[in-house]
Amino acid sequence: MNLSNEYMSLIEIAEKAGEPIRTDDAHVIVHANNIIAAKDIPGLEIDAEETEFGIRASFTVKAGAVLKKPVHLCFGHLGKEGKQIIESRIVLEEGAKAKFYSHCIFPNAVKFLHAMEGDIVVGKGADMTYEEVHVHGPEGKIEVRPLTRVVVDEKGRYVSNFSLIEGRVGILYLDVEVDVVGWLGSAEITSKVYGKYDDICNVKDTIRLSGEKSSGLAKARVVLKDNSFGKFFGEVQGAADGSKGHVDCTEIVQGNAKAEAVPVVSVVHPGAEITHEAAIGRIANEKLWGLMAKGLTENEAIDVIVSGLLR
Amino acid sequence: MTDTPLLQVDEVTVTRENGKKLLDQVNLRVGHGEVTGVLGRNGAGKTTLAYTVMGLPSYRPNSGRIFFEGKDITNLSITDRSRLGITLAWQYPARYEGITVAEYLRLSRKDATRRELEEALDFIQMEPFYLDRFVDKALSGGERKRLELASIYLMRPKLAILDEPDSGVDLLALGDVIKLFKKLIDFGSSVLVITHRDDIASACDRAYLLCNGKVMLEGQPVAVKQYFMSLCSPCSDPLLAGGVISNESQ
Numbered sequence: 001m002n003l004s005n006e007y008m009s010l011i012e013i014a015e016k017a018g019e020p021i022r023t024d025d026a027h028v029i030v031h032a033n034n035i036i037a038a039k040d041i042p043g044l045e046i047d048a049e050e051t052e053f054g055i056r057a058s059f060t061v062k063a064g065a066v067l068k069k070p071v072h073l074c075f076g077h078l079g080k081e082g083k084q085i086i087e088s089r090i091v092l093e094e095g096a097k098a099k100f101y102s103h104c105i106f107p108n109a110v111k112f113l114h115a116m117e118g119d120i121v122v123g124k125g126a127d128m129t130y131e132e133v134h135v136h137g138p139e140g141k142i143e144v145r146p147l148t149r150v151v152v153d154e155k156g157r158y159v160s161n162f163s164l165i166e167g168r169v170g171i172l173y174l175d176v177e178v179d180v181v182g183w184l185g186s187a188e189i190t191s192k193v194y195g196k197y198d199d200i201c202n203v204k205d206t207i208r209l210s211g212e213k214s215s216g217l218a219k220a221r222v223v224l225k226d227n228s229f230g231k232f233f234g235e236v237q238g239a240a241d242g243s244k245g246h247v248d249c250t251e252i253v254q255g256n257a258k259a260e261a262v263p264v265v266s267v268v269h270p271g272a273e274i275t276h277e278a279a280i281g282r283i284a285n286e287k288l289w290g291l292m293a294k295g296l297t298e299n300e301a302i303d304v305i306v307s308g309l310l311r
Numbered sequence: 312m313t314d315t316p317l318l319q320v321d322e323v324t325v326t327r328e329n330g331k332k333l334l335d336q337v338n339l340r341v342g343h344g345e346v347t348g349v350l351g352r353n354g355a356g357k358t359t360l361a362y363t364v365m366g367l368p369s370y371r372p373n374s375g376r377i378f379f380e381g382k383d384i385t386n387l388s389i390t391d392r393s394r395l396g397i398t399l400a401w402q403y404p405a406r407y408e409g410i411t412v413a414e415y416l417r418l419s420r421k422d423a424t425r426r427e428l429e430e431a432l433d434f435i436q437m438e439p440f441y442l443d444r445f446v447d448k449a450l451s452g453g454e455r456k457r458l459e460l461a462s463i464y465l466m467r468p469k470l471a472i473l474d475e476p477d478s479g480v481d482l483l484a485l486g487d488v489i490k491l492f493k494k495l496i497d498f499g500s501s502v503l504v505i506t507h508r509d510d511i512a513s514a515c516d517r518a519y520l521l522c523n524g525k526v527m528l529e530g531q532p533v534a535v536k537q538y539f540m541s542l543c544s545p546c547s548d549p550l551l552a553g554g555v556i557s558n559e560s561q
Binding site for chain 1 (some may be wrong): 363365367387389395398401403404405406407408409410418419460466509518
């Protein structure tokens, strides 16, 4: 099957979204359930196979390997309807360091399911950053279900940034659960979503801190306008001595949009300390007036504030 | 120089929904190239006056008019007033997540070069590395305050309203405030400075004493300052200062 057009389109859209995919970088590029291109590099093992509706892939960053450039995962479909299910397992062995950049590209989707089921293991002293950027079309109704389970070992560090701000969200069920089981392990998960029209945005971030002196931050920035709906559920649980966590949620509502925020802080060890902050509602007047006093109209001021928040 | 003042506030009254008068028939004028001070104790109505001149929706006059360069601006929006050349350096500047100091400053002057941004920061004693920081929790209240003054420096408005420019700013001495006034006047701006500090008022060309939403005194800064120091600090009116006096007597 010749998929050169699909390959070029996905590459171009990914580059416009901010992170170009170079042919010499480690990458896996998938259209529908076709692996169009795959490349590993020293220190990284990739094992990928096509399934009925997507792919199943495992990535292993070998002990001590430090990958200087991001590993690009590009999952997309240029059609209007369909289903894509990605099953992935990423393991960073002891002392490894890597950044994974996942591009999820569905510019024409009207009736589509994109599901991702990811298992991530961050080994002792390993350091992993996971960026997931979605590019959807302006009209489509796509159902996005990213489900990620992460385990972070001793002195391991996991940072993830999920961003769905281009085009319509459609229906989103983002579900990330991180278990920081090791001493001095840390996790920081950030989700940024811009809901429009009648989009439905559900963001569920959970961090359990069972390692001594472990730390966690669950952060969400959700902007909702028109008739969209958003719900953020963020939970950080302190379950070990010296563990520290924080839930930080800001949801901005415009038009007829509706928002809910449920920050949950729970402590099951007396030596743990968990805090939270949540702001939900319209943009504060003092922020708008501050910019309007510099000559911006109210709409221009809103654009500046929203783009900053979702950056 | 023209006879028409840059800013003229005529008999302006601002009343809350509960009937409380925040400003009561206030008259004030700011001349071209002048520094005009508004002095008063906390709660006198100074910031309300600044917000009213800037056009904040909750501070629109119930009666009276505001003129800028002879034009009636009473019903203009904040944006329209700003585009005419009025701006306000807020007493408590807001935070803006995800916006760098450089981007924030360029809202005041789009075409400012990096060198000009650094010069503006240098003027208010901030290092160039701040340009890449975000205007959020990364900056203290004092740093955001300085940034607000740098923003005014770049904007070069016709009228700069400075609401308590020294409050919350570490080490910004009287000399620094006067230096800012002079620089703005050099740029062709006029300044309306809101302050409760008598020494800042004495650096003005003209001063007003505001008390309980009314102008008590207008004139030479020295006279206004003397009145303020002798009768306002502490307040000599037992009705106005009731809380303070009763607290002290306990």
